[in-house]
Amino acid sequence: MEQQAKKVERIRIYDVALAAGVSVATASKALNDTGRMTAETRERVKRAAVELGFRPNAMARGLQGKRSFTIGLLTNDTYGRFTLPLMAGISEALVDHGVSVFLCTIEDDPVLAKIHVDAMLDKQVDGIIASGKRIDRRLPVDLSHLPVPVVYAFTDGPDDSVRFVSDDAQGSREAVQWMAGLGRKRIVHVTGPASFASVKERADAYAGVVGADAEILHGKWSEAWGHDAVAQLWAGSGPHPDGIFCGNDQIARGVVDALRERGVDVPRDVSVVGFDNWEIVAAATRPPLTSVDMNLKTLGKEAGLTVLAMAEGKTVEPGIRKLPCQLVVRQSCGGAEAG
Amino acid sequence: MEQQAKKVERIRIYDVALAAGVSVATASKALNDTGRMTAETRERVKRAAVELGFRPNAMARGLQGKRSFTIGLLTNDTYGRFTLPLMAGISEALVDHGVSVFLCTIEDDPVLAKIHVDAMLDKQVDGIIASGKRIDRRLPVDLSHLPVPVVYAFTDGPDDSVRFVSDDAQGSREAVQWMAGLGRKRIVHVTGPASFASVKERADAYAGVVGADAEILHGKWSEAWGHDAVAQLWAGSGPHPDGIFCGNDQIARGVVDALRERGVDVPRDVSVVGFDNWEIVAAATRPPLTSVDMNLKTLGKEAGLTVLAMAEGKTVEPGIRKLPCQLVVRQSCGGAEAG
DNA sequence: CGAAAATGAGAAAACGTTTGCGCATTTGAG
DNA sequence: CTCAAATGCGCAAACGTTTTCTCATTTTCG
Structure with missing residues (x-):
């Protein structure tokens, strides 16, 4: 058969x-x-x-000149770290409206990007959401003169575009204030390359809270850098930090591992906070990481509803919309309710 | 403006x-x-x-009775660990044919699944690829009497269906033989819950290679279990293993970390191999993990081309198609060309 | 050179909806 | 009662393609 x-x-x-x-x-x-x-x-x-x-039949309906009940999600985040939560939010928000989502992964390849955008337009998508893995980089394709509305989520876009990003400054402040509230006096910031806009935003927010005592270490976005940073911090003879705010969870994990190897107890001696709340990293760390969640799902939801509204002809003010982050408390800081 | x-x-x-x-x-x-x-x-x-x-205009073309140049990818793998590489393969294979992919994530929710399937059918998809996170579980929706062809990739399906899976047995054999080839004499297998079909398949293949000396430890799919397993293995007074084949990369990372903490050198004293080749885990481990890659991208490519062929009216024999795995050599085993 | 065959191209129907308009019929007001 | 307005519903066009059929013209062959 x-x-x-x-x-x-x-x-x-x-x-x-x-x-x-x-x-x-x-x-x-x-x-x-x-x-x-x-x-x-x-x-x-x-x-x-x-x-x-x-x-x-959606084709017949779409042909008739109305909407296609279809949108495109374009991303260069091949790994899906950021795009998948976003996608989940978009999908969840739009399924009620009968809208389906084309996912297109373009790997910083302008030709591929153009092919996918054209394919989307051929299929009469009602709108496009551009997304990426860096808030200060654009996709390798110009989406500014398309016959359909475009919104940018977690990626950079033209000045007159509608953009959704997480409020990293607010998230960072909450993280640092949380540690301060737990009695930490000497909080340092170990983060990624200074060339990233989000690094600057998080670092500035950190510095805003700790004031003159700010100490910022830049490196790679890796566990290895977390290790090295601890080595640096503990090398001097001066007082060691009692709180470390990390630029992402991988760095935080490296930091926590390095501290444990050095016999420094987390969270008793030092509090550590990560950024991203990447479950796979945050939960596997010993102890599990307290981390800043960027609420990407909510961001996706907002972006989805917005592009839909635009597709329906509603006008939307261009500009950057910052959505709040949320501190997810686990055990790397103390202060956990159960723990 | x-x-x-x-x-x-x-x-x-x-x-x-x-x-x-x-x-x-x-x-x-x-x-x-x-x-x-x-x-x-x-x-x-x-x-x-x-x-x-x-x-x-794809709508007009589709309405005219021919294909819609659209397929649906259905998955319950919310995290995307398996689905994204699959998706990348599908997309890469089909973009040349002008086909776009609807991604629908259903979280083991039959109602949501039905909604998404119906939406896909309304949109006249040419075919559907069902995918998941476990090879021995089905999606919570019956896809067997749809008006479009369906193929199953990395998930279970009806007997008369077309299914694509990775050849875990072959991958496991290669892993174990690789360690044996490096001179390891006492290789144990630390893996996940016995209830998983893939656990059984990998374990049987392992046992087939090492013969009577097989020692299999079942636990959770977590780093923590990797730790515990090492504790168990090193508790006895007998000879310790010199090779550990792990059921996934997280367990492997736990194993490597535990060994390091115990002062056992990897790979000098013990070789460790993981499974999944999950970059984020495998590469961050110290030393980076040699691991079995399931070639999900290739699998996606095959699945995509197959569903397309079926949509074009070609008949395809039902049954399970096993695609080979590939050992990715890093440093957790020795034998790496560059060290 | 004449008839059959081959070639080049267009008219029109079809795909499954939505929608503007028109036409009866009913309702309401004076 | 009469006439205008409101109501209920159907006709047919429209959306942008593809495809079948037809027809005129050219080529081929005996």
């Missing part, structure tokens, strides 16, 4: 109209709650549709 | 026909390399299309 598409006849609105004893036009209007007709007629058509299991 | 969709007039085939001085019918045939006409005419039409930047 072979595997092949079975030709199941799909129910068309024509069949529904026939069953309900009305014209196709009336059936359409009944189902869409438009037009004029008796409540009884409308009801009868709807019942027939349900009974027959009618599902409108 | 406000952000809104600019109404850019899209070029229709009508415009191309006009520009080339032919009828719409001829234009269509020219562009699709069908029908009869002078080479010169065909060329003229094509040139006009390029000059005007004509892109066919």
